[in-house]
Amino acid sequence: MIWLVALLSCAGLIGAEEPFNHKVHNDRVIGGSNAQPNTWKWQVSLQYDSYNDGKFSHVCGGSIISSYHIMTAAHCILSMNPAYYRAVVGEYNLYKYEGTEQFLKVDRIVVHPGWTDQLEKGNDIAILKLASPVYNNGYVSVANLPYPGQTLPNGFTCHITGWGLIDFVGGVPDVLQEAPIDVVGHSICSQPTWWGSLVLETMVCAGGDGIISGCQGDSGGPLNCYTDGAWRVHGVVSYGPAGMCNQVTKPTVFTKVSSFMDWIYSVSQTL
Missing domain, CATH: 2.40.10.10 (Trypsin-like serine proteases)
Structure with a gap:
């Protein structure tokens, strides 16, 4: 779900303290279309259990960056208690069990030390350590990352x-x-x-x-x-x-x- 919305007090945004869709259960990329199944294999659904009662809801996306690590946004971290989170990989339809999914507990959370809860200050990045590794069932993959300092050209x-x-x-x-x-x-x-x-x-x-x-x-x-x-x-x-x-x-x-x-x-x- 996308983000806190932005921050506009004097600049045109408004601050938020939790992901926009924190309490929304159905949504999509605007202007998009259904992805082909088994295409974006590093995509993660980061899910949150608001009341610690075993009922998880999608709050944010993420990317698999190793068999034990998920990369997401710092503002997606609503609690530093990893018990409130799970990462779902191999996911496609959030509301249908298709047998491709892996539901993984989170063991530790590290938010970038420069994160200040202010989006305009940057450093909006966090890494989650999983309690057990992602296994290759044919529906998951570790994301490739860019080279350090790499910048994409305008219009790419x-x-x-x-x-x-x-x-x-x-x-x-x-x-x-x-x-x-x-x-x-x-x-x-x-x-x-x-x-x-x-x-x-x-x-x-x-x-x-x-x-x-x-x-x-x-x-x-x-x-x-x-x-x-x-x-x-x-x-x-x-x-x-x-x-x-x-x-x-x-x-x-x-x-x-x-x-x-x-x-x-x-x-x-x-x-």
Whole structure:
């Protein structure tokens, strides 16, 4: 689900303290379509048990980055108690058991030390250590990541995937959604009529055409880009505009994975 919405007090967003779709159960990428089953094998449904009663609901996306580790957004972490979370991999239809899923308990949570609960400050990234490893059942895969510092050019087409809201009206498919989405270079996205100073060099913008965007419930999920001969997760869904998600010149903003490769490697090796 996508994110906290953004932060607009003086800049046009409004802050939020939990993922937009925290209490919403049906949603999708805006402007997207049903993904083909068994395509985005590193996609994760991060699920939360609000009352610790064994009833989990999808709150965010994520990516498998090793057999024991899931990458998601820091703002998706509503509690540092791992017992409230589970990661579901091999998922396609959230409301139908298809036999491809693995339901995995979370053992530990590490939020980036630079995360301040303020989206515009960046560092919106977290890693979850699983209690048991993801096993290869043919429906899962470890995500490829970009090279450290790698920057995508303006107009480069990636794909956003997730179970995020279509917005506040309309269809609510249960299956994983996907949509092509074009990168907006930092020199454009940081202009005052776009996101201005709210977007940092450690973020990636994509969309802003008023048609395709992430939305509530997509938070923490991947920006999938085909670079250097492989699909790689270049971004983690972080925030977007308050209100309607697919606004012109207000693209979806992602944590730029290539800016955090040293931290990701360090945590995954020690956690």
